[in-house]
Amino acid sequence: MILTLLKRELKVARRNWIGLAIPLLFFIIVVSLFPFAVSPEAPVLQKLAPGVIWVAALLAMLLSLEQFYRSDYQDGSLEQLLLMSSPTSVALSKILAHWLLTGLPLVVLSPLLGVLMQINHGFAHADHTWVLMLTLVLGTPTLCLLGAVGMSLTLAASRNGLLVSILIIPLYVPVLIFGASTVTASLENMRYNGELAILGAFLLIAIVFAPFASGRALKISVG
Amino acid sequence: MAKAWRWFHQLGSPKYLFQKTGQWLPWVWAATLILLAVGLYYSLWASPIEVRQGQGHTVRIMYVHVPAAALSMIAYIAMAIAATVGLVWKMKMAFAVVRSIAPVGAAMTFLALFTGSVWGKPTWGTWWEWDARMTSELLLLFLYLGYIALHASFSDRSKADKAGAILAIVGVINIPIIYFSVKWWNTLHQGYSVTEKGALDPAFQTPLFLMLGAIYLLFAALVLMRLRAEIILRNQKSRWVKEWASGSEVKS
Amino acid sequence: MSSWHEFIFMGKHGAYVWSSYMMSLIVLVGLFIGFRMMLKSLKKQVQAEAAAPESQKPKARKLKVSQPD
Numbered sequence: 001m002i003l004t005l006l007k008r009e010l011k012v013a014r015r016n017w018i019g020l021a022i023p024l025l026f027f028i029i030v031v032s033l034f035p036f037a038v039s040p041e042a043p044v045l046q047k048l049a050p051g052v053i054w055v056a057a058l059l060a061m062l063l064s065l066e067q068f069y070r071s072d073y074q075d076g077s078l079e080q081l082l083l084m085s086s087p088t089s090v091a092l093s094k095i096l097a098h099w100l101l102t103g104l105p106l107v108v109l110s111p112l113l114g115v116l117m118q119i120n121h122g123f124a125h126a127d128h129t130w131v132l133m134l135t136l137v138l139g140t141p142t143l144c145l146l147g148a149v150g151m152s153l154t155l156a157a158s159r160n161g162l163l164v165s166i167l168i169i170p171l172y173v174p175v176l177i178f179g180a181s182t183v184t185a186s187l188e189n190m191r192y193n194g195e196l197a198i199l200g201a202f203l204l205i206a207i208v209f210a211p212f213a214s215g216r217a218l219k220i221s222v223g
Numbered sequence: 224m225a226k227a228w229r230w231f232h233q234l235g236s237p238k239y240l241f242q243k244t245g246q247w248l249p250w251v252w253a254a255t256l257i258l259l260a261v262g263l264y265y266s267l268w269a270s271p272i273e274v275r276q277g278q279g280h281t282v283r284i285m286y287v288h289v290p291a292a293a294l295s296m297i298a299y300i301a302m303a304i305a306a307t308v309g310l311v312w313k314m315k316m317a318f319a320v321v322r323s324i325a326p327v328g329a330a331m332t333f334l335a336l337f338t339g340s341v342w343g344k345p346t347w348g349t350w351w352e353w354d355a356r357m358t359s360e361l362l363l364l365f366l367y368l369g370y371i372a373l374h375a376s377f378s379d380r381s382k383a384d385k386a387g388a389i390l391a392i393v394g395v396i397n398i399p400i401i402y403f404s405v406k407w408w409n410t411l412h413q414g415y416s417v418t419e420k421g422a423l424d425p426a427f428q429t430p431l432f433l434m435l436g437a438i439y440l441l442f443a444a445l446v447l448m449r450l451r452a453e454i455i456l457r458n459q460k461s462r463w464v465k466e467w468a469s470g471s472e473v474k475s
Numbered sequence: 476m477s478s479w480h481e482f483i484f485m486g487k488h489g490a491y492v493w494s495s496y497m498m499s500l501i502v503l504v505g506l507f508i509g510f511r512m513m514l515k516s517l518k519k520q521v522q523a524e525a526a527a528p529e530s531q532k533p534k535a536r537k538l539k540v541s542q543p544d
Contacts, residue, residue, distance in 0.1 A: 149389070149393055153373060153386045153389060153390055154373065154376070154386075156377060156379070156382050156386070157373065157376035157377050157386070158376050158377065158378055159376050163372060163373065163376055166365070166368070166369050166372055167369040167372075167373060167390060169365070170362045170365040170366050170369065170394075170397075170401070171393070171394070171397050171401075173362060173401060173404065173405070174397075174400050174401055174403075174404035174405075177404045177405070177407070177408045178404065181408065202400070205396075205400075209393070209396060213389055213392075213393055216389060217386060217389050220382055220385040220386055220389070221382070221386070267482070267492075267496070268482065272486070279485075279486045279488060280485035280486040280488045280489075280492055281485075281488045281491055281492060283485070283492050284491065284492055284495045287495055287496060287499050288495070291499070326506065327506060330502050330503070330506055333502065334498065334499050334502055337495070337498050338495040338498070338499070341491050341494055341495045341498075342491070342495070344491060345488050345491050441503060445503070445506050445507065445510065448507070448510040448511065448514070449506075449510050449513075451514055452510055452513040452514040452517060455514065455517045455518070455521070456517060459517075459520075459521060464521055465521060465524075465525050467518075467521075468518050468521035468522045468525065469522065469525060
């Protein structure tokens, strides 16, 4: 059932590929502002890198949320979907599609941003890029899950866009803290297994609660 | 038990709740004012200054800061409980309670932040410290404002109620996670917590507990006031509201 | 506390202590007044509605109130 729903999501998204590319472009452009604003010197950029890349990824995830829900809500296909299958599986398929089409591309793009932010400066053989990708692999699904709850809640609201950011950003803070500090720990040659484990724990907690909550919220928005 | 259940169901009736809160309010206000008067006497006049840590008179800020901070957390938990009651038992008045707690809880959170900041200046020499508790409190304020913004964004009140209730529950699951994360992040960057005060001297406990009780009651009184307005707002078409507006006592 | 002077100046921290208490007072009294006015204006609107002759009553009505939060 979820596979069928997921296939539908991916098919719908394919027609809107430019809408999918914009958040990725945003991700790169925001990060490339920092050398202009702060300093192009490698040590400075390297110190900022984990935080800047993570904040940019978080904002890109927020920006991309809308297109997975809005049009389906407006043209009534969301109502149809909810009649056909359980709310939780509808929410889950949307979350999966969002991650596959935004979260995963962000992970793939992140080494490029690591290069722009001089993440390996001063290290001959360093795996900071891998650590960065790993944190994003563990962190972005949590962002998708929490974002889905916020987006589903605001679907029927008269104003949104920024509203969903206000609701969700406080909930993103823990992921941001552990995501960015894992990379920082790696840059300081410290162990980071604990932080990674906590990121994984957040993901598990979110998987348990968020699809259900998001499904309920979709139902409320439509009903 | 059966009696308690019946009472619980009766509270779900707007008219009954409006009557009952009208009966309770004068008593709650009376208790609040008495406790507040005694509490203020102790906290501003009859309690000693802090010597051991050299805080002097600024310790008096604690008597509003700690109760406000405690209420800010408890109010959010109360919101989440009322939201659960509303969603599980489909009780509309529970949603009215959630909506009524939000502004008062947000005010408490703001006061906790404001007094914490004012206390921080003479104590740590700075208006703001990215300390674990202050930061969590700031995020809590965002959660409150998020709830109010969400609730205000629907034209359909029952949708607003349900969506807000889900947000309150999701938020309450996140509060411990946020607190834990911020605390961990804080120790990483500073290695200590500036609000760690150690055991409280008994001399400071009397005013603190008095003020804690007073602010609790004040909170309850304000929530009840907001709730009464909310009940009228939601039941404008009922006949008993018209009778109430025309000045006659609301009869059961 | 030994004197009125000390009570007002609170050592040298009078501004800090009193601004905390004053801000709390302002916010809480503000809420009190706001909630009171809200209930009163609702009452007035229901009364005005009841007093209006039958023909002037709009079909669908909705009370409006500025919510002080």
